[in-house]
Amino acid sequence: MKRSRTGSRHPADSGGLWLYGLHAVTAALANPLRTSRRCVLTERAAQTIGANLLQRVEVTTADAAQVSRLLPPGTVHQGAALCCEPLPRRHLDDIVGGSGRKIVVVLDQIADPQNVGAILRSAAAFEASAVIVQDRHAPPESGALAKAASGGLELVPYLTVVNIARTLQQLGAAGFWRVALAGDADQPLATAVADGDVSLVLGSEGAGLRRLVRENCDTSALISVGRRMESLNVSNAAAIALYECRRGQVAADATAIPP
Numbered sequence: 001m002k003r004s005r006t007g008s009r010h011p012a013d014s015g016g017l018w019l020y021g022l023h024a025v026t027a028a029l030a031n032p033l034r035t036s037r038r039c040v041l042t043e044r045a046a047q048t049i050g051a052n053l054l055q056r057v058e059v060t061t062a063d064a065a066q067v068s069r070l071l072p073p074g075t076v077h078q079g080a081a082l083c084c085e086p087l088p089r090r091h092l093d094d095i096v097g098g099s100g101r102k103i104v105v106v107l108d109q110i111a112d113p114q115n116v117g118a119i120l121r122s123a124a125a126f127e128a129s130a131v132i133v134q135d136r137h138a139p140p141e142s143g144a145l146a147k148a149a150s151g152g153l154e155l156v157p158y159l160t161v162v163n164i165a166r167t168l169q170q171l172g173a174a175g176f177w178r179v180a181l182a183g184d185a186d187q188p189l190a191t192a193v194a195d196g197d198v199s200l201v202l203g204s205e206g207a208g209l210r211r212l213v214r215e216n217c218d219t220s221a222l223i224s225v226g227r228r229m230e231s232l233n234v235s236n237a238a239a240i241a242l243y244e245c246r247r248g249q250v251a252a253d254a255t256a257i258p259p
Contacts, residue, residue, distance in 0.1 A: 017086050018070065019146045020077035022048055027151030028082055029053040034154065035085040040067055042079030049080065057082075071143065086141050090157040092167065095130045096174040101197060102129040103245050104171070106178075108164050108203040108213045110234055113139035117148020118235035119202075124152035126242035132167060135160040168216035171199050178217040180209055181237060185220035189244050192221035200241045205234050 016037050019028050026049050028034045036057040039049075042064055046054060067081050095104060105123055110116055116131070116139050123131050138160065139145050146153045161167045168178055177194035180201045185192075201217055203209035214220065223240050225232060232240070 016083040017141065018081055018083055018143050020067075020071055020075055020081045020143050021147040021150075022078045022080050023150040024143075024146040024153070025049065025080040025082045026053065027154040028084060028146070029057065031087075031154040033087055037083040037085070040070060040081045040083075042067065045079035075143070076147070087153075087158070090130070090159050092132075092159065092161070092170060095157060095159070096171070096176075096197075101195075102176070103198050103200065103242065104128060104130045104132055104176070105238060105242070106132045106164060106168065106171075106199050106201045107134075107138060108201065108209050109134065109137040109207065110202065110204050111137060111139060113142060113145040114148045115233070115235045117145045117150075117152070119238045120145075120149035120152035120156055120158065122152075122235070122239040122242050124149075124155040126239075126246040128156055128242060130157040130159050132159045132161060132164075134164050135162060164210075165212045165216045168199065168201065168213065172216070172218070178219075179241075180214050180217035180220040181223065181241060182209060182214070182220045183222055185222040187219070187221055189221040189223055189241055192219050193245050198245055200238070200245070202234055202238055202241075 019025055022045060025039065029036060029049065030053060038058045038060060039054065040060045040062050041049070043061060046059065046061065064079055067077050067079055068075065070081050071077055095102065105119060105128055107116065107119065116133065120131055141153070141158065172178055176197040176199045178199040178201060179192050201209065201213065223232060223237055
């Protein structure tokens, strides 16, 4: 592990992506698909991350103020910043093949990196196969997205596609049961989710799902909430939907009779 003691700009930082926060940086360093350039850490953050991961990257020791100067104003970095390359682009074919049940989350024009990052975190927690977004109406890979995902960006493929409706058609052709989450649906999510591969489709909190996107789903479902609250934040809705899908899978696994 190479060490220096300055928090200033470094030639290797040019054109790099800055990730920050202990969970995001630790997960990125542990990800074999991530190419890391340089890690800028306080002594305490370096101890938390551990020498095993840090031996793979050049480490610069700095104080918290020096780390802050490398990042956007007001960034909560916990003393950890990593200059790295973006993750390799993933494709739909990488997700739909293979064995085992697959659950993907499809996001229609959800642009807030905090919401999308929280959805990635839930997707990792409930073992989703991918989060799919449209390239023009979703947050790009960034430090803010990775921080909100708390390591989930490194664990769940984040796919950008040109056309959500066309992608849903491809998922349908691959055998996915496509469920649109909508407040005006007439059935609860628990009865709408199939046992096989599932696509959970969520829209923005204001506009909801676009017409063509919803038309390319097999069914729609709602998450029932009490009268005191009209609706849920989209990241909370995604977490509940993923839990519902995962709960059914766990129940099926528990009742399966071994050969």
